[in-house]
Amino acid sequence: MELSIPLDYATDPRGAADQAAALERAGLDAVWVAEAYGFDAPSIMGYLAARTERMKIGSAILNVYSRTPALIAQTAAGLDAMSGGRAIIGLGASGPQVVEGWHGKPYDKPLGRTREAIELIRRILRREVIDHHGITDMPLPGGLGKPLKILTQPVRPEVPLYVASLGPANVRMTAEIADGWLPTLFVPEKAKDVWGSALAEGAARRDPSLGPLQVVAGGILAIGDDAAAVRDFARPQIALYVGGMGAPGKNFYNSLAVAYGYEKEAALIQELYLSGRKKEAAAAVPDELVELVSLCGPEGYVRERVAAFREAGVTMLNVIPVGPDPARLIETVKNWL
Known part of the structure; x- marks a missing residue:
C-alpha cells in the first residue's frame, strides 16, 4: 500500500x-x-x-x-x-x-x-x-x-x-x-x-x-489518545458533499450516503445545507459515518x-x-x- x-x-x-x-x-x-x-x-x-x-x-x-x-x-x-x-x-x-x-x-x-x-x-x-x-x-x-x-x-x-x-x-x-x-x-x-x-x-x-x-x-489522519476529536473536522466537508454537491435527486454523494444506510440523515443534511444552515448540516452528519471515513484515535x-x-x-x-x-x-x- x-x-x-x-x-x-x-x-x-x-x-x-x-x-x-x-x-x-x-x-x-x-x-x-x-x-x-x-x-x-x-x-x-x-x-x-x-x-x-x-x-x-x-x-x-x-x-x-x-x-x-x-x-x-x-x-x-x-x-x-x-x-x-x-x-x-x-x-x-x-x-x-x-x-x-x-x-x-x-x-x-x-x-x-x-x-x-x-x-x-x-x-x-x-x-x-x-x-x-x-x-x-x-x-x-x-x-x-x-x-x-x-x-x-x-x-x-x-x-x-x-x-x-x-x-x-x-x-x-x-x-x-x-x-x-x-x-x-x-x-x-x-x-x-x-x-x-x-x-x-x-x-x-x-x-x-x-x-x-x-x-x-x-x-x-490523527494519532493520539485525544485524536478522536479531530474527526469533527471532517463534518463540514461531508455535509458539503452530501448536502450541497448537487440538487435533490442529482447528488451522487447523497445517494452514496443512502446506500450506506443513512437515508434519513442524508435527507436532513441536504435539507439543512440547501437552506443555508451549513453548521446544522455538519452537526447532522452521523457520528458513525464520520468515524468510518476517518483514521483518528490512539495508535x-x-x-x-x-x-x-x-x-x-x-x-x-x-x-x-x-x-x-x-x-x-x-x-x-x-x-x-
Missing part, C-alpha cells in the same frame, strides 16, 4: 504545494490536486513537478467536459515530461453543478464521455494518428481539419488514468477500463455491499494487460483503520494529516504499510 495526501481547494496553492513537497522526505508517495471550480489543477501539478523528485502527482479530478480528450492527453504528456514520468491523470464526469453551472456545458452522456476520453487519451499518448467519430469528432467532418498525431514524444506511452466514480454503472466501467479508482467518502466496512457487484462485473471484462485496478481512498486504533482500508482493497491510502507535525504522522503510517 502506498501513501498519498489530497491537495484540496487551497486559498494559497503555492504554500500548500510547498507543504506537500516537504512531506516527500517523510515518505509520501503521491499528492492529488483538486480542481472543481477553484484553481486549475495542472498549473499546481506543474509547480509540484518542479518542487519534488520522487512522488507521483495526480489530478483529482479533471472533468471530461471542460477539456477535450486531446487537451487532456496533451496535459498528461506535458506533466509527465515535467515530472520525469510521475504524472497520474484522475478523470471524472464531475456533476451538473460544476459542468453546467461553471463550464456552461450540457451534462450529457457522462459514462460515454469518460469511456471515449480514456480511449482517445491512450491512443494519443501512443502517438497514433487520430481519426475518430463519436461523442467527439476528430477531425470535424466536412471541415479543413485532418487526422493528426501528437507532435511531441511522450515520456511514457501510457500515463495512468484513474476515474472518480460512485454509481454502479460508472464503477463497473472504471473496473473494466481504468488504471485506478478514486472513490469519495469511502467506508471500507461497507464498500463490498455498495460496490462489490459492480467491481466484480467490470473486472470480468477487464483487459489483463491493464493489471489490477488500483484504489485510492482514506480520510483525516492501535488507527492501525486497525489502516488494516480495514487495506482489506477493502485500497492500494493507496489517501490521508489528511492533522496535528503539529504532519511529517511525523506520514512517517509513522508509512512504517506500517
